[in-house]
Amino acid sequence: MPSESPADVVRELRKHLNESLAAQFFATEGLQHMRNQLQQIRPDPSNPNPKVMLGYGKPVGPNPPHYASLPRSTAVYHLRRNGEVEDRLGQQWIVAFCSTWDEEFRLRLEAAHGCPENAIRVDAFGDLRLMRHDIVHGRGQASLANTGRCKVLHWFRPPHCIRPSMPQLGELPDLVPWAALEQGPWPRP
Template sequence: MPLDDQTKRWTDRTNDVHAQLTMFLKHMPRAEGRVALRSTFTGIQQILHDPLNAAASDTPIPGSQLAKAVEPFITAMQVIADASTPNSVAQLISHLTDLSTASEQAITLLQEESPPQSVDEVIEEFANDFRLSLLATLTANSKLVELIGAWNQSKSADPATGDYLKIAALQFVPTPEPGTVPVSVVNSLLSDGPSIWTPTERLSIDRVPALYRMVYGQWFTYIHATWEDVYRDRLAAAHGPDDQGNPWQRNDIKSQFFNEIRLIRHDIAHHAGICEDAAENELIRWAEPGEPIAATPQQMLTLLDSFPFNDLRKEPTRSERTTDQLPWSLPSEWVHKVKQHVLKISPRKKDRSGVVMSAIDSWMEDKQE
C-alpha cells in the first residue's frame, strides 16, 4: 500500500486545525480583560505553522479538485499568520471563527467523492512515495550504526560493557535474556569489510553489509507492490478512456523501469537473492548475473534520479494476452523436476518456454506417426 496521498494529508491538516479551533472557541471567555490576547494569538499562529509550511511545499496542483478545496482554507490561515495581535476578544473570536468556517468548508469538500486525479497528480504522488520510501530505507540502519559505534568506544574504555543489546530498551546488558541479541552479531551484519594499510599499499575487503541487503530487498518488494497494486490502477483511471470510449486497464500502463524493479524483486524473493531474471536489465544495471544482488548505498541513491516521469505520462497501449496456461493440474514433484531440468539446459529465461514447447511438439509429432 502507498505511504500516503496528498488528499489524505490535507484532510488530516484541516481536521486538526478545525478540532483545535473548536476547542479554543468553546472555552474562550468572552469578557474583555480575561484573555491574554498576545499569548493566545501567538499560540494560534503556532498551531498554523506546520500546515502553512505544508502549503508551500505540499502544494496541490493549481486548478485541481484538491486545490479548489483547500485554497480558501490556506488563504484564511495566511491572514491570521500575517495579522498583528487583535485589539479585543471580539476581534480575536472573529478571526478564529472565519478560519474555523474555512476549515469546515474544506473538510466538506474533501469528503465529497472527487473525480479521478489527473495523470500529473498521480505521478507526483507516486514520485513522492518513491522518494520517501527510499529515504526511510537508506536511513533505516542509522540508529544501529550509531549504537554499535558507541558500544565499540565504550568497550575499549571499559571491557565490562555488556555484550548483548536489549532491543526494547536499546541498552547493552551483560547477559543474554529474552529480547536480546549479541552485539557481535549486529556488528558483523553491519560490517562492510576490513581495510589494512601498509606503508606501500591498502588492502580492502569490500562488501555490502548484510543488514543493508535485507532492508534494500524489502524496499524492492514494497515499491513493486505499490506500483502493481496501487499506481497502475490509478494511472489507468487518470488517463481516461481510449478513442473508442473504453477505459484503460492496469496492464495497459507499462514502464521499463518498474519492470526491472519487478525482476530484481523476483530474484530476491524466488532465487535466493541471486541475479537471474534481472541479468538483462538495461536501466538498473549494477546487479551482476549469477551473483548476489547487493546494492551499495550509492547505487540505491541513483534510483532517485531514475523515476520514469516521462514514461508514465505517455498514453497507455493496449496489452493483448498472447500467452496462456495449460489447464491441467500436475504433481508438484514432477513440475519441480521439469523446472529444474529446463533451468539446467536453458540459462536464459526468455528461451525456457521455447524449450518446453519444442519438447511437447516433438512428443505430439511422435504420437501422430
C-alpha cells in the same frame, strides 16, 4: 467522487519514491550509528564478546524480554557498511516499492489515463520487479532468468547476490520518465 488526474497520481508517486528513498537512507545511516555505539561498549574482561539483546522494555532480571540476540562481534560485523543488515534493508526496499508500484500507483495511473491494466510500463520499475522475483524466490541471488534480463538497472550480474546500495537506489528518480507517465499516450481499450 471525481477521478484523479494522471498529474495527481504522478505527483504522489514522486512523493512516495522520494520519501521511501529518504527512509532507506535514514535506516542505512542509522545502522552505522548503532555499529559505532556497539563498538564503544567496553566489555567485561570475563566476557569479551557479550550478547547484544534486542528487545523492548527495561532489561531487568535474568531473562529480560527480547526478540533477538547476537554476540557483540557478530552484530558489529553485520552492521558494517554494505553488510548483511544493509543488504536486507535494500532488498526489502525493492520488494516494498515493487508492491506499491504494481498494486497501487500503476493501477491508479492506468485508471487516470483510461487504459487497460498492465499497459503502463516503466523500464526501471520492471527491472526492480525482476530483482524482486530473485529476492523473494531465489534467496536474493541474481538469476539469468530475472535480474539478468534487466533493461536499465545493470547493478547485479548472475549469480551474485542482490545487494542494493543507496547510490544505486538514488539513481531511480532520474530513470523514471515522469513526463510520459503524466502525459501518455498509453493504449486505450
